Amino acid sequence: MIIELLLAFCLIGAVVVFVLPDEYAPVGALTASLFPLVTSFVMWFGFDGSGNAFLEGGQLAYETMVQWISLGPYAINWHVGVDGISMPLVVLATVLTTLAILTAWTPIDERRSQFYGLMLLLEAGLLGVFVALDFFAWLVFWEVVLVPMYMLIGVWGGPRRKYAAVKFFVYTNLATLVMFLGFMALVFGLGDSVSTLDMPAITQAIRAGELGSLAGIAPGTIKSVAFVAMFAGFAVKVPIVPVHTWLPDAHVEAPTPASVMLAGALLKMGTYALLRFNFTMLPDVAADFAPFIALLAVVSVIYGAMLALAQQDLKRIVAYSSISSMGFVILGLVAYTEYGLGGATFQMLSHGLLSGLLFACVGVIYNTTHTRMVGDMSGLADRMPVTTGMFVAGSFGYMGLPFMAGFMGEYFIFQGSFAADFAGSMVFTAVAMFGIVIVAGYFLYAMQRTLFGEYRLETDYTVGRAAVHDIVPLAVLVVLVIVLGTAPNIFFDMITDAVGPMLGGGL
Amino acid sequence: MAPLPDWTAAAPAILLGLTAIALLIIDSISPRSKNRNLLAGTTLVGTLAALAAAVGLLVTGTGTNGGVAIYGGQIVVDGMSLFFTIIFTSVAALVTLASYDYLAGETEQAEYYALVMLATTGMAMMASAGSLALVFVSFELLSLPSYALVAFLKDNRGSVEASLKYLLVGALSSAILLYGISLIYGVTGGLSFETIAANIQNSGLTGMLGIGVLMVLGGFAFKTASVPFHFWAPEAYEGAPGPISAFLSSASKAAGFVVAFRVFTVAFGLDIVSSVDWVLAFQVLAIVTMTLGNFAAATQDNVKRMLAYSSVGQAGYVLIGLAALGGGQDALVLGMSMTHLLVYGFMNTGAFLFIALAEHWDIGRTFADYNGLGSQAPIACAAMSVFMLSLAGIPLGGGFLSKYFLFGAAVGAGFWWLAAIAIVNSVLSLYYYLRVVRAMWFEESNGDRTIEGYPLGLYTAVIAAAVVTVLLIPAFNFVADPAVDAAAALF
Numbered sequence: 001m002i003i004e005l006l007l008a009f010c011l012i013g014a015v016v017v018f019v020l021p022d023e024y025a026p027v028g029a030l031t032a033s034l035f036p037l038v039t040s041f042v043m044w045f046g047f048d049g050s051g052n053a054f055l056e057g058g059q060l061a062y063e064t065m066v067q068w069i070s071l072g073p074y075a076i077n078w079h080v081g082v083d084g085i086s087m088p089l090v091v092l093a094t095v096l097t098t099l100a101i102l103t104a105w106t107p108i109d110e111r112r113s114q115f116y117g118l119m120l121l122l123e124a125g126l127l128g129v130f131v132a133l134d135f136f137a138w139l140v141f142w143e144v145v146l147v148p149m150y151m152l153i154g155v156w157g158g159p160r161r162k163y164a165a166v167k168f169f170v171y172t173n174l175a176t177l178v179m180f181l182g183f184m185a186l187v188f189g190l191g192d193s194v195s196t197l198d199m200p201a202i203t204q205a206i207r208a209g210e211l212g213s214l215a216g217i218a219p220g221t222i223k224s225v226a227f228v229a230m231f232a233g234f235a236v237k238v239p240i241v242p243v244h245t246w247l248p249d250a251h252v253e254a255p256t257p258a259s260v261m262l263a264g265a266l267l268k269m270g271t272y273a274l275l276r277f278n279f280t281m282l283p284d285v286a287a288d289f290a291p292f293i294a295l296l297a298v299v300s301v302i303y304g305a306m307l308a309l310a311q312q313d314l315k316r317i318v319a320y321s322s323i324s325s326m327g328f329v330i331l332g333l334v335a336y337t338e339y340g341l342g343g344a345t346f347q348m349l350s351h352g353l354l355s356g357l358l359f360a361c362v363g364v365i366y367n368t369t370h371t372r373m374v375g376d377m378s379g380l381a382d383r384m385p386v387t388t389g390m391f392v393a394g395s396f397g398y399m400g401l402p403f404m405a406g407f408m409g410e411y412f413i414f415q416g417s418f419a420a421d422f423a424g425s426m427v428f429t430a431v432a433m434f435g436i437v438i439v440a441g442y443f444l445y446a447m448q449r450t451l452f453g454e455y456r457l458e459t460d461y462t463v464g465r466a467a468v469h470d471i472v473p474l475a476v477l478v479v480l481v482i483v484l485g486t487a488p489n490i491f492f493d494m495i496t497d498a499v500g501p502m503l504g505g506g507l
Numbered sequence: 508m509a510p511l512p513d514w515t516a517a518a519p520a521i522l523l524g525l526t527a528i529a530l531l532i533i534d535s536i537s538p539r540s541k542n543r544n545l546l547a548g549t550t551l552v553g554t555l556a557a558l559a560a561a562v563g564l565l566v567t568g569t570g571t572n573g574g575v576a577i578y579g580g581q582i583v584v585d586g587m588s589l590f591f592t593i594i595f596t597s598v599a600a601l602v603t604l605a606s607y608d609y610l611a612g613e614t615e616q617a618e619y620y621a622l623v624m625l626a627t628t629g630m631a632m633m634a635s636a637g638s639l640a641l642v643f644v645s646f647e648l649l650s651l652p653s654y655a656l657v658a659f660l661k662d663n664r665g666s667v668e669a670s671l672k673y674l675l676v677g678a679l680s681s682a683i684l685l686y687g688i689s690l691i692y693g694v695t696g697g698l699s700f701e702t703i704a705a706n707i708q709n710s711g712l713t714g715m716l717g718i719g720v721l722m723v724l725g726g727f728a729f730k731t732a733s734v735p736f737h738f739w740a741p742e743a744y745e746g747a748p749g750p751i752s753a754f755l756s757s758a759s760k761a762a763g764f765v766v767a768f769r770v771f772t773v774a775f776g777l778d779i780v781s782s783v784d785w786v787l788a789f790q791v792l793a794i795v796t797m798t799l800g801n802f803a804a805a806t807q808d809n810v811k812r813m814l815a816y817s818s819v820g821q822a823g824y825v826l827i828g829l830a831a832l833g834g835g836q837d838a839l840v841l842g843m844s845m846t847h848l849l850v851y852g853f854m855n856t857g858a859f860l861f862i863a864l865a866e867h868w869d870i871g872r873t874f875a876d877y878n879g880l881g882s883q884a885p886i887a888c889a890a891m892s893v894f895m896l897s898l899a900g901i902p903l904g905g906g907f908l909s910k911y912f913l914f915g916a917a918v919g920a921g922f923w924w925l926a927a928i929a930i931v932n933s934v935l936s937l938y939y940y941l942r943v944v945r946a947m948w949f950e951e952s953n954g955d956r957t958i959e960g961y962p963l964g965l966y967t968a969v970i971a972a973a974v975v976t977v978l979l980i981p982a983f984n985f986v987a988d989p990a991v992d993a994a995a996a997l998f
Contacts, residue, residue, distance in 0.1 A: 018885070018886075018889065019886065067984075068981075068983075068984060069908075069983050069984045069987065070984065070988075071839060071842070071843075071912060071916075071984075071987055071988070071991055073836075073839075073919065074912070074915065074919075110882075111881075111882050111885070113885075114881070114882075114885055136911075139902070140902040140907070140980070143901055143902045143907070144902055144903065146901070147896060147901060147903060151944075151948055154945065154948065154949040155881070155948050155949055161949070162945065162949050165949065166941075166945075169941070173934075173937070174934075177930075177934065188918075
């Protein structure tokens with residue numbers, strides 16, 4: 001029942017905060033977000049799942065399965081549970097929500113109760129995606145995430161917010177439809193052998209080779225087509241080049257807390273789904289397409305980094321860097337080795353924290369200076385030493401400095417993908433590794449011009465230290481990044497327990 | 508306890524009729540009363556009693572085993588009729604609640620409520636009709652009060668004009684329906700569905716039967732606002748008082764569907780009538796209706812007209828229930844159409860009532876007039892957003908589930924192309940539903956609009972509809988199961 005409790009806390013919190021008067025909304029939202037946060041930590045400490053929830057023999061933690069809807073040949077169950085892949089992401093989502101709510105205190109000054117209500121609704125959707133094991137419930141949560149994010153961008157965003165919000169909604173909703181058709185092809189192809197939309201059951205049936213032909217199309221073709229449709233759908237969410245164009249728009253226009261959630265947690269839905277659907281259900285097709293996917297991953301890494309290098313807007317730099325970092329995750333997934341899969345999952349976590357940290361930093365800088373243009377400012381370190389420190393820490397994490405989370409994630413991924421089976425894996429890995437150099441390049445370049453050197457600011461605002469409540473989320477994130485970097489095992493063990501079975505054995 | 512006499516199965520319709528009579532008695536004791544509490548209260552109590560009776564009958568199993576046939580088979584109370592009576596009475600309760608504020612200061616309140624109750628009685632009778640004669644009588648019992656209700660704002664030209672248009676189209680389609688009924692009587696020599704079904708095979712008059720069936724279909728197309736008898740709908744919905752638009756577009760439409768479901772499955776069942784391919788007719792009707800409704804809705808600037816056209820589009824989805832018969836999943840497809848009508852009853856009524864609320868606040872009717880409303884009336888706008896997204900098929904309300912299962916059942920029955928067209932339409936509809944959401948939340952308010960207080964009844968009705976729409980997600984099985992059972996009983 002603890003998972004239901006977790007979701008209920010978010011939903012009830014969302015409703016309560018929505019109807020609170022504006023002046024109590026921030027405190028109310030922070031309080032409301034502590035309930036799911038504490039619940040997720042309770043879940044984490046009591047976690048004793050092992051194996052992969054989708055594969056036979058996987059032991060789930062906190063599993064619930066009750067009949068929900070059963071109509072004719074269709075049965076839908078309320079099936080939730082967590083394994084070593086979803087548990088870290090659940091913790092990530094609750095931690096980021098609480099911190100994002102803190103970062104909202106300064107920039108959000110109108111219609112506060114609505115803003116915070118939507119943040120909590122967003123949290124409910126995210127958590128639901130990570131815990132649902134029935135496709136239908138999963139899809140409901142997947143779509144529910146879109147609505148609050150659409151509103152957060154469209155109402156509280158920057159000058160081009162309406163354009164960005166609509167673009168976000170249309171892109172991701174269309175992607176869902178494509179993915180949905182792909183998955184449904186698999187379900188119909190399975191015919192009578194699976195009578196529910198239970199994702200583990202479907203996965204096991206597909207892997208056991210029970211997929212039949214559909215309307216005269218051979219099972220192999222169905223698999224390939226379904227794989228491509230699902231991959232295309234999830235690729236938009238990740239996002240992978242060339243379907244990434246909604247991301248910079250959405251990020252630049254979104255208010256800081258929404259950016260934190262978008263980069264920190266929402267993008268993980270895409271890679272999580274890729275891992276659960278494409279790579280767990282159809283590993284053989286994934287292996288066939290591996291060089292092509294690896295190419296897309298490497299292009300995302302390099303192209304994303306190059307785009308970041310060319311930006312003048314601090315927020316855009318961070319936004320494009322996400323494309324790069326998520327490219328590493330895809331590379332880890334496609335490697336399909338212990339370290340690759342585990343590293344990819346770990347990188348989701350680490351990128352969630354790091355991108356959240358950097359977006360929050362940019363938000364603090366923007367609140368103080370009212371500009372994000374690299375050319376408009378320099379030498380901020382003199383006036384905002386703490387924020388500068390955090391920004392530097394976050395950038396170093398991104399560059400893969402040892403003892404920070406980013407290093408561990410990337411190290412695992414490279415370790416895994418270098419040893420991968422598919423043709424040219426070494427070349428792909430080598431090229432992707434070069435991406436880190438570009439990442440280091442644009443972060444150092446951006447820091448050099450904005451933070452260091454002589455103080456100069458081309459706006460009329462006086463720049464001083466940020467408020468304590470602005471700094472707290474940054475500090476917490478930096479601490480978490482370092483903790484994960486020095487002791488990756490607090491999550492890496494449970495992750496490898498869960499990804500190991502995908503390869504037919506443990507680590 | 509001794510079993511209740513059979514006639515008690517008609518309790519919901521009887522209660523509704525008695526409420527109408529009670530209202531007329533109140534009016535004759537104290538004419539032109541403005542005592543809103545008494546009039547609305549009586550109506551609400553009567554409606555809720557009928558709702559409770561229908562739920563009670565359904566839960567206690569009156570509808571099972573082919574139902575209860577009373578008055579010589581003229582009235583058949585089964586699962587389907589009770590299910591639809593629940594839809595009608597729920598919508599009527601919401602509309603009554605909303606009318607409480609809408610009618611403040613009007614002098615003909617008793618007449619208004621009595622007409623609503625009479626129309627609801629007509630709907631309940633339509634749902635239970637066992638013969639074409641009763642179908643026609645209850646059809647008129649629903650239609651005549653509706654014409655008067657649309658014209659209720661008699662100082663408003665739009666309202667009167669809309670009513671006239673509605674009346675003319677209605678009279679024409681009544682005539683067509685009646686002519687169709689007479690042709691069928693001529694072919695089969697009976698009016699009750701049983702007799703028709705029994706005699707239809709022996710008759711050699713296929714051509715006449717075909718014309719009769721198509722004419723009956725035309726009569727239902729009018730009531731359900733399906734193409735080609737849809738063009739009264741936007742005018743009537745726009746001109747009518749807000750709560751009445753909600754009433755017509757949700758309950759009255761469902762009433763048209765229930766008769767269509769029953770007539771075409773019981774009297775002209777697929778296994779009985781092989782000579783007339785009415786399934787094909789419904790396929791054409793479904794596709795044209797949903798496509799035309801959605802495209803017309805997308806080009807509107809007036810929110811109420813947009814909703815009117817979108818409800819034409821929604822009728823197209825429901826028609827899938829008849830268009831996808833014969834694919835081996837008849838009960839499921841039809842049951843899902845019924846479920847979609849129930850969900851639609853709440854989300855669409857809520858949306859129209861929100862517009863009534865906006866009218867109450869003297870906000871205009873175009874999208875631009877809704878700009879920035881979200882910051883002034885956040886809770887009502889949140890409810891409206893739920894309605895819009897649910898209608899579009901985003902899982903914030905039960906509309907997602909009912910559409911998903913409706914389309915899924917069509918695919919399962921082998922009509923994947925029908926489902927594909929419906930999905931494309933559904934995606935298109937997102938465009939104009941989101942326009943409302945965008946206007947309310949994203950745009951800046953343009954000017955000096957003030958929200959003076961929240962009218963209690965109207966506000967409660969909107970919120971209640973939104974809560975039910977959301978709760979229909981977890982509780983979907985509770986409504987979908989009886990619907991499928993009821994549909995299965997017809998085959």
